[in-house]
Amino acid sequence: MKVLILEDEEAIRGFVRINLGRNGIEVIEAETGEEALEKLEQEAVDIAILDVMLPTISGFEVCERIRKLYPDMGIIMLTAKTQDTDKVTGLQLGADDYVVKPFSPTELVARVQALQRRLNSSHPAKNELESGPFSISLDERKLYKNREEIDVTPTEFAIMKLFMENANKSVSRDEILDTVWGKHYIGDLKIVDVNIRRIRQKIEADPSRPKYIETVWGYGYLWKGHPN
Missing domain, CATH: 3.40.50.2300 (Response regulator)
Known part of the structure; x- marks a missing residue:
């Protein structure tokens, strides 16, 4: 390194x-x-x-x-x-x-x-994830919406990967923190919310009224690849 x-x-x-x-x-x-x-x-x-x-x-x-x-x-x-x-x-x-x-x-x-x-997280056997208009290339570590690439940081990519692996399932802030930052992370839990806000600005048509990343108050977030 x-x-x-x-x-x-x-x-x-x-x-x-x-x-x-x-x-x-x-x-x-x-x-x-x-x-x-x-x-x-x-x-x-x-x-x-x-x-x-x-x-x-x-x-x-x-x-x-x-x-x-x-x-x-x-x-x-x-x-x-x-x-x-x-x-x-x-x-x-x-x-x-x-x-x-x-x-x-x-x-x-x-x-x-x-x-x-x-x-340098290891790639699973499946090389792509898809959810609604979104897809992730695990080999290239890239995020796409309607086949258009969206620039994301490594941390944002890891969060999106977790969301798309758990579509339509509520994921707690603690689970996001443990998966993305590691179980021994000693920083502020707000780092999760800041990164979610940044992702929304990149993927949502109206970040103030998100369709894809829904807040589960007092718990965490819900990824909706196919919003109603």
Whole structure:
């Protein structure tokens, strides 16, 4: 696995490099957003760890650019703030996860490894899933609606796969969290709702009145491939 760490504080970059390196993970360092984007053009990276507060291009802007240029790359945001708005902003721009500073090396390594497992999840024997106008290519890891590709992040793809495997069945938030983020995920449960909101914006004609992803209040969500 190869990971890019974008952080303007040299001590934190070194801390991350040492602890990821101890777990067999190759680390590329960048001090600015410009440097990170330049290195991504030269290196094949699996996961980018992005600090939010940077002197020029913010981590949010780098996240948005990465998601457009490298849709299959995993993204973890680093933030010194605990406000929900920072977490939500990163997720809405395409991040897969976030870690709040100060963080323990064990937590960061666990988050990186969990995201890598999601990115490299094994494909089942059947190579396609279909539900109403939607289809998923498990080999290509792509989502289609009426045969038109919809750009989704690896996390959004994993959620859609879970939904389409459980069409017309209520799926709890906890089940989504355990399946997509892993049973040992220690972040905020709201990460599920943020990603569902983002998926609705991509697949629903009117996200405020969703036809396909129905909210089951107090429980989770129901995927309706053939809405009435």
